[in-house]
Amino acid sequence: MIRPYRTWWIAALCAASAVLILDRMFPLPAPGRDSPYAVVVVARDGTPLRAFPDKDHVWRHPVALNEVSPLYLEALTAYEDRAFWWHPGVNPFALVRAGWQWLVHGKVVSGGSTITMQVARIIDPTPRTVHGKLRQILRALQLELHHSKADILTLYVNYAPMGGVLEGVEAASRAYLGKPSNRLTHAEAALLTVLPQMPSLLRPDRFPQRAQVARDKVLRRMQGRWSAPAVADALSEPVYAQSLREPMLAPLLAQRLKRSERRQNRIGTTIDVQAQSTVEALLIDRARMLPPRVSLAAMVMDNATAEVLAYAGSADFTDRDRFSHVDMVRAARSPGSTLKPFLYAFALDEGLIHSESLLSDTPQSFSGYQPGNFQQAFNGPVSVSEALVKSLNVPAVEVLDQLGSARFVAMLRRGGLKLDFPRGAEPSLSVILGGAAARLDDMVGAYAAFARKGMAVTPRFIPSASRQEQRMMSEGAAFIVRDILETGGPLGRAVEGQGAYQGIAWKTGTSFGFRDAWAVGVSSRYSVGVWVGRPDGTPNPGFFGANVAAPLLVDIFNAFPDGRSLNPEPVPAGVSQEKICWPLGMRVAEGDAHLCPVQRTAWIFGGTTPPTFADRVRNGGPVLAYYVDRRSGLRVMPDCATAGFDRRETARWPSSLEPWLEPALRKRVLPPPWAPECAGAYRPDGGIKIVGLSDGEIIRRAPGKANPRANLEIRGSRAELMWMLNGHLIGRQRGTEVQTVEFPTAGRYDITAFDDFGQFDRISVSVMAGN
Incomplete structure (x- = not known):
């Protein structure tokens, strides 16, 4: 016989079992x-x-x-x-x-x-x-x-x-x-x-x-x-409610994170609402002044934390005519000249230059690559500071030629800035002028190195993202380049003071064909990047970084209460100011006064003053020895001198720069004219002259005919001469031999001939298509 208490236990056990079974059957x-x-x-x-x-x-x-x-x-x-x-x-x-x-x-x-x-x-x-x-x-x-x-x-x-x-x-x-x-x-x-x-x-x-x-x-x-x-x-209290509307701030960043942060229902970001609203309002206001289908993008990052405070991937997310759905912060586009600050920083670290190193902004050819400047003009002798501030192309290519294109790209990648090249393409000298593609968010993280003692960062969009920083350049190189971008360097500060944009160091860039206009800059607190253009790659003639992107960049910095760095940055250890000489590049105190015709105040890094780059065309040492007649002061050679003579020395300027020197400076630094008694062998008429074409002559190309040619000769020298066409060495001939020059396309051609004694002549001709 089953006792009552056992009956209750059995019933309870059955009930519990039934509950568990039902729970498993109907979860x-x-x-x-x-x-x-x-x-x-x-x-x-x-x-x-x-x-x-x-x-x-x-x-x-x-x-x-x-x-x-x-x-x-x-x-x-x-x-x-x-x-x-x-x-x-x-x-x-x-x-x-x-x-x-x-x-x-x-x-x-x-x-x-x-x-x-x-x-x-x-x-x-x-x-x-x-x-x-x-x-x-x-x-x-x-x-x-x-x-x-x-x-x-x-x-x-x-x-x-x-x-x-x-x-x-x-x-x-x-x-x-x-x-x-x-x-x-x-x-x-x-x-x-x-x-x-x-x-x-x-x-x-x-x-x-x-x-x-x-x-x-x-x-x-x-x-x-x-x-x-x-x-x-x-x-x-009365009941009041706003109309339902979908929240829409930083919409393209939200879309980006929704894809990357999967399996999350709530995604926190580093975005500051006020900063985001301000940047979006600035972009919408600026877009009203731009043609249809032109978009803008901007990103603001806190340098201390690498947190992105504002992210606008398009001009106006409600304007589909401006490709509102295309996120241009993460689009790979040609950066134009915005990579130049990194080039000069790397060259400083490698001991190739200082801030006032002499560079040649003249027509030149680098293994067949002939860069020109945006303004279609040349400045002759310039310093690194001037070349960076004016964004000159030829000096940048000259420095890159010394550093090496592949090495430059590798150094950028080491610092976190990866460039995209067309399929099968290798790094070349064109990379410094926009020959590769970069993303705006990567560019902002890399530019932060100029405000973070050389340490680039990976922008953080979510608070939980780990902080990643990479050494892009040394602290000293970062300081020098930032100072150049902000004030123009020692010379710029002395001449113009801090300038209207004190506390902001930025660089603009324009891609080939006016497809992309960039401005990227830093202050002590923020790094900001701006892009303007058409997402479909259509050119926008007249749109370049300085006139459409830079004003927006400055407005964004000004919109932040602490956007500018009003206190100058302390000079880091290893950086000092020194007086240097042109054309040799050495310290004033290290050379003779007569070898230092031009003095500049430069930022020196690591206590070294790198010499000026070796002449790419003319052989010989940096100092030229010559002889002058003691009585007349004219130039002679020992084998043709009829009286006593003295040996003199002068610092040699790069051959490509000699035609660009100011007349007073040329008279002071180049050897004097040849004495008459030596004219027969070296300079019979007191100078050399190109004959066969006249300066300013116009040549017409006949349709269907071969490219026009000209046979040129030199009067006034029997020595070996070098011939350059638009900065490209095309031949070495003795003064008595004929140099043939071919003109394959319409345009302007600059022809220069010079010898090892400092004599030169230069003419310009124009080739026009015939009717």
């Missing part, structure tokens, strides 16, 4: 399985930047309980389910009361649903029938079996219907009230508490009077829990 639907959270991307303060709805176009902003106002949680549990914290998922007293009201009134007066039951209906929708209510009760018990009270309340807070396409208290608070749910007032907490009861009929943006009546019912219920003055103030 709880995973919360959000069929309708997952919308992805919301938020700023650093939690403000939504952009929300991506689910497949049903429902917006949900996931939020934890500790991120919701306690007033809302208190009102929710007091009004909706007073026994929430102790019942097992179902409140039998509430169910009995609801059933009795139904029998008495013949209709449903109160549903008797607990918060747990409402969550059960959210995750497993059931019809409003007796069978549906029974299923809802069973699901509620199942929920309590698997989840804590806090978990259940969290599900309600995130999934409760709030009217229209909104679900969850955070989405409703942001959409209706324009604030996060942790800042709700008493009146607002009561409003959002009652809203799920009839979300379509109580929407505060459409039915404010109806919503206020329902809200006041909650407030009166809270009397005794909230202070009387707080309830009175809340009751006097």
Whole structure:
């Protein structure tokens, strides 16, 4: 015979087994399985930047309980389910009361649903029938079996219907009230508490009077829990809600992060709302002055943290005519001249130059590559500082030729700036003028090196991203290049002072064909990059970095209270100012005065003063020895001198620069004219002269005929001469021999001939297409 207590144990065991079996047979639907959270991307303060709805176009902003106002949680549990914290998922007293009201009134007066039951209906929708209510009760018990009270309340807070396409208290608070749910007032907490009861009929943006009546019912219920003055103030507050609109700040960054940060419903970013709004407003304002289909992009990064504060991938996300959906922050485009600061910094680190090294801005050929300047003019002798400030192309190519194209690209990559080349292409000298592609976000991270003692960074878009920094250049090189970009270097500071843009060091760039206009710059606090152009690559004649990108860059820096660096940066160890000489490049104190015709104040790094680059055309040492007649002072050679003579020395200028020297300087630094007694062998008529074409002559090309040619000779020298065409060495001939010059295309041709004694002649001719 089975004893009674054993019967109860067996019955309990069977019941428990049945519950477990049913629980396994009918598992709880995973919360959000069929309708997952919308992805919301938020700023650093939690403000939504952009929300991506689910497949049903429902917006949900996931939020934890500790991120919701306690007033809302208190009102929710007091009004909706007073026994929430102790019942097992179902409140039998509430169910009995609801059933009795139904029998008495013949209709449903109160549903008797607990918060747990409402969550059960959210995750497993059931019809409003007796069978549906029974299923809802069973699901509620199942929920309590698997989840804590806090978990259940969290599900309600995130999934409760709030009217229209909104679900969850955070989405409703942001959409209706324009604030996060942790800042709700008493009146607002009561409003959002009652809203799920009839979300379509109580929407505060459409039915404010109806919503206020329902809200006041909650407030009166809270009397005794909230202070009387707080309830009175809340009751006097009118219901107001803004119209529903999708948040749309930094939309392209949000889209970028949605793709990269998968399996996250809430993506936090480093974006500062005020900074983002300011930058977007500046871009929209500037876009109004630009032709159709021209877009803009800009990015602002904090140098100390590498956090991106503002990210605008297009001019106006609502303007599809301007390719609003194309993110130009991450598009690979030709950077034009924006790589030049890195080139000069690397050359400083390699001991190739100092800030005032002599460079040649003249027509030159580098193994067949003949760069020209944007202004289609040349400046002759220039310093590194002048070449960088004026963004001269030929001097940059001259320095890159010394450093090496492949090495330059590798050094950029080492610092985190990877260039994209066309398929099968290798680094060449054209890379410094935009012959490769770069991305704006990478460029901003690399430019930060000039403000971070040579350390480039990888921009951080989310707070959890690890900080990555790479040594791009030395601290000394970063300081010198930044000083040049900001003030023009020692000479620029002495002549012009700090200038109108004190505290900002930037560089512009324009790609071939006016397709891309860039401006990238730094202050002590921020690094900023700007791009202007058409995303489809169509040229914009007349658009270049200095006139369309740089003004926007300056406006962005000025928009930040601490955007400029008003205090000068301290000079790092190893950097000093020294007087140097042209043309040799050495310190003034290290050479003889007669070998130092021009003095410059330069930034010296590492205590070294690199010499001027060796002459690319003419052989020989940096110092020229010659002889002069003691009586006349004219130049002679020992074998033709008829009287006493003295030996003299002068510093040799690069041969490509001699024709560009100022007349007074040329007279001072070049050897004097030849004496008559030596004229027969070296200079019979007092100088050399190109014959066969006249300076300024126009040559016409006949259609269908061979390229025009000219046979040129030299009068005045029998020594070996070098012939250059547009800076390219085309031949070495003795003065008595003929040099043939061919003109393959229409245009201007500069022809120069010179010998080892400093004699030269130069003419320019124009070739025009014939009719």
